[in-house]
Structure formats: C-alpha cells, structure tokens
Amino acid sequence: xxxxxxxxxxxxxxxxxxxxxxxxxxxxxxxxxxxxxxxxxxxxxxxxxxxxxxxxxxxxxxxxxxxxxxxxxxxxxxxxxxxxxxxxxxxxxxxxxxxxxxxxxxxxxxxxxxxxxxxxxxxxxxxxxxxxxxxxxxxxxxxxxxxxxxxxxxxxxxxxxxxxxxxxxxxxxxxxxxxxxxxxxxxxxxxxxxxxxxxxxxxxxxxxxxxxxxxxxxxxxxxxxxxxxxxxxxxxxxxxxxxxxxxxxxxxxxxxxxxxxxxxxxxxxxxxxxxxxxxxxxxxxxxxxxxxxxxxxxxxxxxxxxxxxxxxxxxxxxxxxxxxxxxxxxxxxxxxxxxxxxxxxxxxxxxxxxxxxxxxxxxxxxxxxxxxxxxxxxxxxxxxxxxxxxxxxxxxxxxxxxxxxxxxxxxxxxxxxxxxxxxxxxxxxxxxxxxxxxxxxxxxxxxxxxxxxxxxxxxxxxxxxx
Amino acid sequence: xxxxxxxxxxxxxxxxxxxxxxxxxxxxxxxxxxxxxxxxxxxxxxxxxxxxxxxxxxxxxxxxxxxxxxxxxxxxxxxxxxxxxxxxxxxxxxxxxxxxxxxxxxxxxxxxxxxxxxxxxxxxxxxxxxxxxxxxxxxxxxxxxxxxxxxxxxxxxxxxxxxxxxxxxxxxxxxxxxxxxxxxxxxxxxxxxxxxxxxxxxxxxxxxxxxxxxxxxxxxxxxxxxxxxxxxxxxxxxxxxxxxxxxxxxxxxxxxxxxxxxxxxxx
Numbered sequence: 001x002x003x004x005x006x007x008x009x010x011x012x013x014x015x016x017x018x019x020x021x022x023x024x025x026x027x028x029x030x031x032x033x034x035x036x037x038x039x040x041x042x043x044x045x046x047x048x049x050x051x052x053x054x055x056x057x058x059x060x061x062x063x064x065x066x067x068x069x070x071x072x073x074x075x076x077x078x079x080x081x082x083x084x085x086x087x088x089x090x091x092x093x094x095x096x097x098x099x100x101x102x103x104x105x106x107x108x109x110x111x112x113x114x115x116x117x118x119x120x121x122x123x124x125x126x127x128x129x130x131x132x133x134x135x136x137x138x139x140x141x142x143x144x145x146x147x148x149x150x151x152x153x154x155x156x157x158x159x160x161x162x163x164x165x166x167x168x169x170x171x172x173x174x175x176x177x178x179x180x181x182x183x184x185x186x187x188x189x190x191x192x193x194x195x196x197x198x199x200x201x202x203x204x205x206x207x208x209x210x211x212x213x214x215x216x217x218x219x220x221x222x223x224x225x226x227x228x229x230x231x232x233x234x235x236x237x238x239x240x241x242x243x244x245x246x247x248x249x250x251x252x253x254x255x256x257x258x259x260x261x262x263x264x265x266x267x268x269x270x271x272x273x274x275x276x277x278x279x280x281x282x283x284x285x286x287x288x289x290x291x292x293x294x295x296x297x298x299x300x301x302x303x304x305x306x307x308x309x310x311x312x313x314x315x316x317x318x319x320x321x322x323x324x325x326x327x328x329x330x331x332x333x334x335x336x337x338x339x340x341x342x343x344x345x346x347x348x349x350x351x352x353x354x355x356x357x358x359x360x361x362x363x364x365x366x367x368x369x370x371x372x373x374x375x376x377x378x379x380x381x382x383x384x385x386x387x388x389x390x391x392x393x394x395x396x397x398x399x400x401x402x403x404x405x406x407x408x409x410x411x412x413x414x415x416x417x418x419x420x421x422x423x424x425x426x427x428x429x430x431x432x433x434x435x436x437x438x439x440x441x442x443x444x445x446x447x448x449x450x451x452x453x454x455x456x457x458x459x460x461x462x463x464x465x466x
Numbered sequence: 467x468x469x470x471x472x473x474x475x476x477x478x479x480x481x482x483x484x485x486x487x488x489x490x491x492x493x494x495x496x497x498x499x500x501x502x503x504x505x506x507x508x509x510x511x512x513x514x515x516x517x518x519x520x521x522x523x524x525x526x527x528x529x530x531x532x533x534x535x536x537x538x539x540x541x542x543x544x545x546x547x548x549x550x551x552x553x554x555x556x557x558x559x560x561x562x563x564x565x566x567x568x569x570x571x572x573x574x575x576x577x578x579x580x581x582x583x584x585x586x587x588x589x590x591x592x593x594x595x596x597x598x599x600x601x602x603x604x605x606x607x608x609x610x611x612x613x614x615x616x617x618x619x620x621x622x623x624x625x626x627x628x629x630x631x632x633x634x635x636x637x638x639x640x641x642x643x644x645x646x647x648x649x650x651x652x653x654x655x656x657x658x659x660x661x662x663x664x665x666x667x668x669x670x671x672x673x674x675x676x677x678x679x680x681x682x683x684x685x686x687x688x689x690x691x692x693x694x695x696x697x698x699x700x701x702x703x704x705x706x707x708x709x710x711x712x713x714x715x716x717x718x719x720x721x722x723x724x725x726x727x728x729x730x731x732x733x
Binding site: 313314316317318320321325329330331332333335341344345347350360361363364365366367368369370371372373396398403404405406407433435437438439440441463464465466 | 525529530532533534535536538549551557558559560561562563565566571572574575576577578579580584588591595596597598655656657658659668671673674697700
C-alpha cells in the first residue's frame with residue numbers, strides 16, 4: 001500500500017471493493033507473495049555489504065547484525081545514512097532503526113519513529129510508549145492485551161512477571177524479555193551456499209608443464225574428495241591458475257553426467273593445460289565445481305577393474321570428445337515429430353537424454369542415408385507435368401537417366417510456424433525416390449507446382465540413398 | 467588337392483594366424499549368413515576386433531552414400547550389442563536413413579571431427595572404450611602408422627572399425643597408401659534394384675560389393691540386397707544383407723566400367 005493510499009484512509013486487509021468505494025480512482029495490483037519473498041532474499045544477499053550476518057524476517061523485514069562493523073562507516077548513524085541512501089536509490093519503501101536487541105529494533109521500526117538509534121541499554125525507555133503489538137505477538141494476543149486497557153508497553157512492563165506470564169502466556173513474556181535484552185534471541189542468519197572450491201598454494205611459483213599437470217591433479221583430487229564425502233558430483237569444473245602478476249587464466253571442462261572421479265576429470269584438463277601461459281609463475285590454483293548434484297556412489301567391482309572401467313566407459317569417452325571438439329560436435333540424433341525432413345532430426349547430447357528408445361522414424365518412408373544440408377539444384381530436368389518423376393536430370397556435371405522411380409511423397413510446409421497470410425498451397429515439395437541407369441538412388445524433389453508461369457517449379461536433389 | 471596337402475595348409479594357416487594375432491584372444495567373427503560369402507572370409511565371417519576398409523569409385527568416393535549404407539548394414543548386428551560411434555568430417559549422415567535400413571540409430575553417437583588426424587584419433591579413442599562395439603570413420607586415407615594404431619586400438623576391447631574412404635568434395639584423390647593393415651577391403655557401388663513382380667517403384671536397395679583384399683581369405687564379388695529395408699521388420703532379420711548373386715570371378719570381370727573411368731581421371 002502506498003503512502004498516498006494510507007493518507008486517504010485505506011488500510012491493509014480491507015476488501016478491495018470497500019477500498020474502491022472509498023477511493024474510486026484506486027489502482028490495485030495482485031499480491032505476489034512468492035515474488036515478494038524472492039525480492040526479500042535478494043535484499044538479504046545485497047545487505048551483506050554492510051554486515052556478514054543478515055537474517056531475513058519474512059514477510060517484509062530483515063535484521064542486520066552490525067556489532068563490530070559500524071566503525072567501518074564511522075558510526076551507527078553514518079552506517080544507517082549510507083544504507084538509507086542506497087535503499088532510496090533502489091526506490092524501496094523502508095524504515096530503519098538500530099537497537100541492542102532484534103526485538104527492540106523490530107518494535108521501533110514497526111511502531112516507533114523511523115531512523116531511531118537506541119543508545120546502548122536504552123531501549124526500555126524508547127519501547128515504553130509503543131503499543132503491545134510491537135512485541136511481535138500474534139495479532140489476536142496483541143488485541144486481547146489492548147482490550148484489557150494495556151495500551152502501552154510501559155504498563156505491561158510494570159506488571160509483575162508471574163501474573164503477566166499466567167495471564168497472557170509465556171510467549172508474551174518471552175517477547176518482552178527478548179526486546180529488553182533479558183533473554184537471547186537466535187536469528188536465522190543467511191547462509192550462503194558453500195561453494196565447491198578448492199585451493200592449493202605453493203611456496204615457490206611454478207611454471208613447468210609437468211608441475212602444472214601435477215597441481216591440476218592434486219587440486220582436482222582435493223575437490224573431488226569433498227564431493228565424494230558429501231555424496232555429490234558436478235557437471236562443470238573450472239580451474240584458475242593465479243599468476244604472480246595477478247592474472248588468472250582459467251580452464252573449464254564439462255561432463256555429460258555429474259561425476260567426481262578425480263583422475264578422469266584431471267585427464268580432461270590435461271590436453272588444455274598447454275594453452276595456459278604461466279607467465280612468471282603460478283602462485284596458487286583454485287578449482288570450482290558448478291552444477292553440483294547428488295550422485296549416488298557406485299559399488300566397486302569385485303574384479304578390481306573399476307578404475308579402468310570408469311576411465312574407459314562411454315561417459316568418459318563422450319566427455320573427452322565434447323571437451324576436445326566442443327559439445328556441439330558430439331551428438332545423438334533424436335526423432336522429432338515433423339514431416340519436414342530437415343526438422344525431423346534433433347541433435348541431443350549423447351548421454352543423459354530422454355530415454356525413449358522405442359521412438360523412431362517411420363521406417364516405411366524411405367529416407368536417404370546422406371542428406372545434404374542445402375538441397376542441390378538439378379539441371380536439365382525432363383519430367384512430365386504435372387507430377388511425374390523426372391526422366392533425366394543433370395547433377396554435378398553428370399547426366400543421370402532415371403530407370404525406376406517412386407513417388408511423389410508430398411510434404412507441405414508447416415503452416416502453423418508462420419503468419420497465416422504467408423501460407424500457400426503451392427509451398428509444397430514433391431519427393432521422389434529415383435534410381436539411375438547404374439543403380440544409384442537419389443532423393444529428389446520438385447518445389448512448387450506447375451501452372452504458375454511466374455514461379456515455375458524447381459528440381460532439387462536432397463539426399464542420396466547409396 | 468590331396469588330403470595330406472589340405473591338412474598341411476590348414477596347419478600352416480593356423481600358425482600364421484597365431485603369429486599375426488600375437489597371442490591376443492580372437493574376438494570372433496560376424497557371419498554374413500551366406501555360405502558363399504562366409505567361406506571366403508577367415509573364420510567364416512567378418513573378423514571382429516579388426517578394422518575394415520570400405521571404398522567406392524566415381525562420385526561415390528566423394529558422397530560415400532553406398533559405402534555408408536553397406537557399412538551400416540554389415541555392422542547392424544554388431545551395433546545392436548553395444549554403442550556405435552560414427553566419426554564424420556562433414557555432417558551429412560542422416561539417422562532416419564540408417565534407421566530405415568535397420569540400423570539401430572538410437573545407439574549411434576555421431577562425432578564431427580575438424581580434420582583428418584582428429585577423425586583418426588577420435589576413432590582410436592572410441593575403440594578404446596568399453597561398450598563401443600562398432601566405430602565408423604570417414605577419412606581420406608589411412609597410412610601404415612595410422613592403420614597400425616587403429617589396429618592396436620581395436621585389439622584393446624575387441625571393437626570393430628569401419629573406415630569409409632571419402633574424398634573431400636572436388637578434391638583430387640590422394641595417392642593410395644602402398645600397404646594397409648586392414649583386415650578386409652570392400653569396394654561398394656549401388657546396383658539396380660529389382661522390384662518384386664507386380665509392384666511399382668524401386669525394390670529393396672542392392673549393392674555391388676567386391677571383397678578386394680582379405681587377410682587369410684579370398685576375394686570375391688557379389689550383389690547383395692538389404693532385406694527388410696524400409697519396413698517395420700527392418701531390424702528383425704538375422705543379417706540385413708542377403709546374397710542375390712555372385713558377380714563372378716573378380717579377375718575375369720573387374721568392377722564395372724563406370725567405376726573404373728573416374729579413377730583414371732584421378733590418377
């Protein structure tokens with residue numbers, strides 16, 4: 001709710017129709033609790049610039065533990081001013097307070113004056129005029145206390161503890177104690193995901209290729225030992241060589257299946273190591289694992305050939321090839337439901353793809369073994385109109401006499417892929433399987449139909465059956 | 467041939483085979499299922515754990531469609547036992563076509579290499595992998611060293627390799643290496659199909675296949691037909707290649723004129 005709306009007498013929890021009756025020009029937007037939560041998490045991460053200990057207070061607050069960090073800004077007031085400027089720059093609505101305890105800070109932020117800085121041990125005086133709701137009680141309990149005439153916290157503080165606890169419950173007592181600092185409060189501080197990194201530092205800078213290879217193995221082994229202990233594996237590893245001159249050339253390898261076999265991963269790095277320029281020497285090596293996921297351990301083989309099998313298995317081969325040639329150069333062809341020949345095949349990563357083994361192309365529609373990426377034009381085509389296969393054609397400087405032919409197989413365009421106005425019935429290809437005098441089999445097609453003098457149909461060769 | 471002489475020959479053959487295999491276990495053979503062809507091959511079938519050369523003449527040396535189809539058909543029973551890797555130089559192999567011939571395209575990993583040396587090293591790498599039963603490679607030439615390396619890679623796990631000799635488009639043919647350690651060399655060309663009586667169109671694909679070189683076997687030439695191609699039964703036959711007719715003695719009837727002519731141009 002915007003401050004303007006509040007000034008007009010609207011309140012949170014009001015029915016939208018009631019609010020609209022009061023303020024006809026009211027602009028409403030749907031509540032998005034998930035988005036709000038995500039934004040709060042973002043803000044929590046951002047606040048790390050002020051203090052390492054940040055705790056989210058859903059739905060709309062956060063605690064910053066600034067013990068021992070305020071002096072970096074020159075004092076609490078300066079810290080708050082800096083935070084205020086930065087939050088304002090982001091266009092956020094907020095209230096800031098500083099107090100000894102989270103409870104007091106919360107109370108002052110929600111019910112006190114914005115920007116209050118409670119002096120050490122001085123929060124009790126500031127809390128006194130606040131309503132009981134400032135104690136972070138649940139709304140019913142707070143309303144109950146107010147109904148009994150206890151409108152300010154100082155009245156609550158004056159009541160002896162035993163009757164207070166008996167009358168309003170232990171929760172009220174606990175919150176009061178937490179606010180006044182009589183009882184510790186545990187905050188759930190933000191815990192950044194522990195990154196999967198490992199580091200090795202050396203006494204002397206290294207630069208010899210064999211040293212580089214060895215430290216690569218060592219640092220990979222170090223990280224993999226941790227992954228192993230946590231029952232995880234990673235799909236991507238990045239290694240950085242921190243040089244004496246401050247530069248850090250890095251290398252990356254990807255795995256088709258999440259893994260943690262140190263030797264195998266180190267071997268993927270080996271061929272790339274020579275591209276790293278050690279300069280005046282490498283001081284330290286760091287490695288980071290990304291796309292970390294749970295990997296169940298495998299049982300070792302009784303014959304003891306487990307290491308060899310991991311080294312020589314299919315996953316290792318695919319990884320080696322994909323890292324050497326590039327991931328797009330290693331693939332498995334997967335069927336796609338499309339009549340257009342070029343679209344009926346999709347290249348997928350060879351491993352870990354969909355397991356639909358049964359799915360295949362219709363084997364009854366003959367398809368060539370070689371398909372040209374671009375159909376090649378045929379010259380001097382002799383064919384009877386309207387839809388007879390060619391009798392003779394010339395391709396790559398040779399004339400082929402067609403002895404046998406099959407077709408046409410008409411393949412229309414996928415009209416749903418384009419605007420409706422571009423769709424035309426003449427956008428068709430008539431495919432023929434033809435065999436020449438020597439037995440060579442071709443997949444030729446005629447693009448378009450006869451009858452339009454402006455756009456005569458053209459003949460193309462799309463593939464070879466062999 | 468007297469019985470004595472036959473026995474002597476058999477003993478000598480066994481000795482030579484033992485010398486050649488250098489103590490490694492025999493990986494077995496893949497019979498074509500036709501006595502006529504299997505009798506010409508050592509051990510009664512296509513030797514496994516070796517590498518085979520498939521060549522073609524004329525324009526097929528550049529497009530390599532018939533050799534690809536033949537290699538896929540010959541290796542289909544093999545590919546069913548494990549994974550297959552096809553190393554390409556140009557990305558024009560089309561999986562639906564292989565599937566139509568009865569090749570298990572779901573088990574095929576395609577790799578596009580950037581140059582000749584890389585293609586050969588990828589083949590070696592794939593052959594040294596457990597679970598890869600057939601490796602196809604499209605390369606221009608395999609020299610003696612590369613051939614030997616390929617052979618050693620085949621022996622590691624009994625993988626079988628098929629080298630499809632393929633020239634780059636428009637490129638002049640490279641000079642053929644003097645020798646080769648390939649177990650067999652095949653020359654493949656498409657042959658006119660014969661549709662069944664009373665049917666239209668094309669019949670099952672036919673190939674004119676010549677076994678030009680074969681260690682411990684005899685050369686021969688046949689017309690083979692891809693049985694069951696382009697039907698749902700494509701993958702169910704014992705061996706997808708069926709012998710239609712022998713082409714006759716290779717010495718008397720060399721490969722057809724069509725294949726010979728372009729070779730002369732290239733030379």
